[in-house]
Amino acid sequence: MPETSAASGSGAKRQAAEGSSGTPRQPGASPEGDAPPTAATATAATGPSGTTGPPEATGATIRLEGLTKRYAGSPAAAVDDVSLEIKAGETVVLVGPSGCGKSTLLKMVNRLIEPTSGRIRIDDEDVTGIDAVKLRRKIGYAIQSSGLFPHMTVAQNIAQVPKMLGWPKPKIKARVEEMLDLVGLDPAEFRGRYPRRLSGGQQQRVGVARALAADPPVLLMDEPFGAVDPITRDHLQDELIRLQHELRKTIVFVTHDFDEAIKLGDRIAVLREQSHIAQFDTPEAILTNPADDFVSGFVGAGAALKRLNLTRVRDVEIVGVPTATVDEPLETISEMLGTGTTNEVLLLDPKQRPYKWLRRGDLTHAKGSLARAGTLVHDTVTRDATLRDALEAVLTDSGGRVAVTGRRGEYIGVVDLETLMNCVHELLDADRLEAIEHRHSLGESQARRTYAAQEGLTS
Amino acid sequence: MSFWEYLGNRHTQLLADSLQHASAVFQCMVAATVIGVAIAVLTYRSEWAGDLATTAGATILTVPSLALIGLLIPLVGLGVAPTVLALTLYGLLPIVRNAIVGLRGVDPALVDAARGIGMSRGRQLLKVELPLAWPPILTGIRVSTQMLMGIAAIAAFASGPGLGNSIFRGVASLGSANALNQVLAGTLGIVVLALLFDGAYVVVGRLTTPRGIRA
Numbered sequence: 001m002p003e004t005s006a007a008s009g010s011g012a013k014r015q016a017a018e019g020s021s022g023t024p025r026q027p028g029a030s031p032e033g034d035a036p037p038t039a040a041t042a043t044a045a046t047g048p049s050g051t052t053g054p055p056e057a058t059g060a061t062i063r064l065e066g067l068t069k070r071y072a073g074s075p076a077a078a079v080d081d082v083s084l085e086i087k088a089g090e091t092v093v094l095v096g097p098s099g100c101g102k103s104t105l106l107k108m109v110n111r112l113i114e115p116t117s118g119r120i121r122i123d124d125e126d127v128t129g130i131d132a133v134k135l136r137r138k139i140g141y142a143i144q145s146s147g148l149f150p151h152m153t154v155a156q157n158i159a160q161v162p163k164m165l166g167w168p169k170p171k172i173k174a175r176v177e178e179m180l181d182l183v184g185l186d187p188a189e190f191r192g193r194y195p196r197r198l199s200g201g202q203q204q205r206v207g208v209a210r211a212l213a214a215d216p217p218v219l220l221m222d223e224p225f226g227a228v229d230p231i232t233r234d235h236l237q238d239e240l241i242r243l244q245h246e247l248r249k250t251i252v253f254v255t256h257d258f259d260e261a262i263k264l265g266d267r268i269a270v271l272r273e274q275s276h277i278a279q280f281d282t283p284e285a286i287l288t289n290p291a292d293d294f295v296s297g298f299v300g301a302g303a304a305l306k307r308l309n310l311t312r313v314r315d316v317e318i319v320g321v322p323t324a325t326v327d328e329p330l331e332t333i334s335e336m337l338g339t340g341t342t343n344e345v346l347l348l349d350p351k352q353r354p355y356k357w358l359r360r361g362d363l364t365h366a367k368g369s370l371a372r373a374g375t376l377v378h379d380t381v382t383r384d385a386t387l388r389d390a391l392e393a394v395l396t397d398s399g400g401r402v403a404v405t406g407r408r409g410e411y412i413g414v415v416d417l418e419t420l421m422n423c424v425h426e427l428l429d430a431d432r433l434e435a436i437e438h439r440h441s442l443g444e445s446q447a448r449r450t451y452a453a454q455e456g457l458t459s
Numbered sequence: 460m461s462f463w464e465y466l467g468n469r470h471t472q473l474l475a476d477s478l479q480h481a482s483a484v485f486q487c488m489v490a491a492t493v494i495g496v497a498i499a500v501l502t503y504r505s506e507w508a509g510d511l512a513t514t515a516g517a518t519i520l521t522v523p524s525l526a527l528i529g530l531l532i533p534l535v536g537l538g539v540a541p542t543v544l545a546l547t548l549y550g551l552l553p554i555v556r557n558a559i560v561g562l563r564g565v566d567p568a569l570v571d572a573a574r575g576i577g578m579s580r581g582r583q584l585l586k587v588e589l590p591l592a593w594p595p596i597l598t599g600i601r602v603s604t605q606m607l608m609g610i611a612a613i614a615a616f617a618s619g620p621g622l623g624n625s626i627f628r629g630v631a632s633l634g635s636a637n638a639l640n641q642v643l644a645g646t647l648g649i650v651v652l653a654l655l656f657d658g659a660y661v662v663v664g665r666l667t668t669p670r671g672i673r674a
Contacts, residue, residue, distance in 0.1 A: 110575060112575055133579050134577070136574070136576060137576070137577030139577075141576055143571060145568060147572030149573070150591070150671045151590045151672045153671070160578075164577055164582070211576070
């Protein structure tokens with residue numbers, strides 16, 4: 001269940017990513033170019049989410065303009081002049097080494113940390129000066145190790161923000177049940193529990209439910225999955241992708257784990273010290289064309305392997321192999337193997353699930369007994385599996401191929417090493433081409449602006 | 460006269476003294492709790508202010524109780540006033556100290572979460588910080604109460620209420636027939652009261668500590 005839902009969510013994520021790569025934007029590159037007319041502020045509530053985001057997005061645009069945080073007594077700014085535009089319904093991951101100020105940057109969005117200078121606009125409303133407490137009630141906030149209040153039950157925790165907003169009791173109660181359902185926890189079982197009686201993963205789910213309880217358009221997540229074990233983290237990430245597919249919030253997610261960033265982000269902002277943006281682009285673009293040594297260092301080795309995580313088996317060519325079911329008479333099968341066109345047959349069980357690989361000679365070795373002949377199928381992948389999973393399966397298989405199965409485990413086709421290699425080459429080539437075009441157009445617009453600036457100076 | 464005969468003869472007087480003793484300690488504890496928690500809330504966020512409050516409380520505690528009451532008499536006169544003042548002052552330290560420790564001990568991530576989901580400062584304090592700091596505060600209140608039980612006996616020196624009167628009378632007439640009985644009755648009365656209060660605190664603790672943080 002999580003596997004399929006995660007994959008469908010990821011599909012949507014990819015679409016969104018492709019959509020955004022069509023209009024590449026470098027942060028701070030052209031803030032004046034797409035500044036909205038001030039008159040549009042009146043229609044801010046509907047305007048931006050209707051025009052810039054995907055049609056069903058419930059999120060809001062976030063625009064950070066020259067955001068700076070300077071702490072007293074330290075000469076260097078913790079966050080220095082950061083400008084960033086996040087589209088409605090988009091998941092942006094801020095990733096960078098520890099101490100780069102990414103958390104500080106995030107906390108300035110809901111003004112847990114007051115910026116020294118700069119503006120924050122949400123849906124074109126300048127929120128830099130409004131009441132911070134009221135602002136935070138409209139922004140979901142989820143943190144590492146969940147931050148659940150241990151003296152309150154799960155239901156009380158989730159109800160906090162609706163309560164502060166003055167919702168009527170029955171509505172809050174209904175909302176709590178709805179949120180627990182949404183994050184995959186049975187309300188009857190969990191609503192009365194105290195946080196300490198939940199596992200780390202469950203706590204984190206409740207944390208997300210609490211953040212989303214009042215249906216905020218924006219969700220800030222500060223390394224929310226940092227404190228859970230890798231397997232649970234993987235599940236939670238899949239869940240978040242599914243949730244985001246349903247809700248289309250604007251999510252700003254902070255992590256130091258680049259793999260997490262690739263998995264979750266529609267776009268990734270790689271930050272260096274003082275939150276300077278080293279690169280702000282789609283995961284594909286960052287993997288294939290890191291802007292500089294810092295980014296490529298952060299991407300780490302194996303960018304091509306990581307790229308495999310971004311493509312699904314359904315996107316590559318699935319070939320067919322000769323198959324037979326176990327019910328078929330032995331003669332038919334040996335005839336298939338004997339004709340010379342193939343030296344391998346995939347044996348399916350009565351439910352059409354891959355069961356055994358039969359090679360020429362296997363039957364004679366086993367003295368004609370089908371039960372003893374051939375090698376059992378150990379591993380299959382679904383069409384929603386990533387190419388990385390498929391590669392793993394292919395590499396561990398002695399025959400260098402893996403069977404692809406459908407929803408109920410039934411046989412669909414086979415992916416082999418050659419298909420995978422061709423596909424990866426194509427992907428990398430395409431990415432590279434796109435990145436070069438992107439850089440080219442960026443350079444052009446920069447040159448145009450420099451020229452305009454010089455003109456402005458001389459005239 | 461044996462001790463039991465003495466108790467039988469004087470039980471009305473002793474009961475009245477016990478009630479007064481308990482009532483004085485209880486009221487002073489309420490005052491000390493309110494003031495102590497207020498001081499802690501005002502000071503715990505600042506390193507030096509919190510330490511100052513704790514040190515000041517500790518300093519008060521080093522003044523001998525007899526001396527403090529003696530010093531208070533010229534200022535506020537005899538009777539109830541010096542008793543209440545002295546008891547409240549002595550009761551402050553354990554409460555202030557434990558409240559500061561408790562409030563500072565609340566996981567910063569939880570305070571961050573409370574702020575992050577839009578709680579006002581007051582709401583953070585009432586809904587998150589104080590409930591979480593409540594167990595150590597209650598421990599402070601318990602310690603304070605035990606201490607005040609004994610100190611309240613000294614109040615009789617300033618003509619205050621309570622079982623101290625019985626003790627002081629006995630001490631003043633040492634050698635007379637009932638002297639020992641008087642001292643014994645007062646002392647045992649205080650011990651019994653202290654045990655009763657402690658039992659009550661256990662119940663209060665069970666009832667007021669949220670289930671989620673109960674050990």
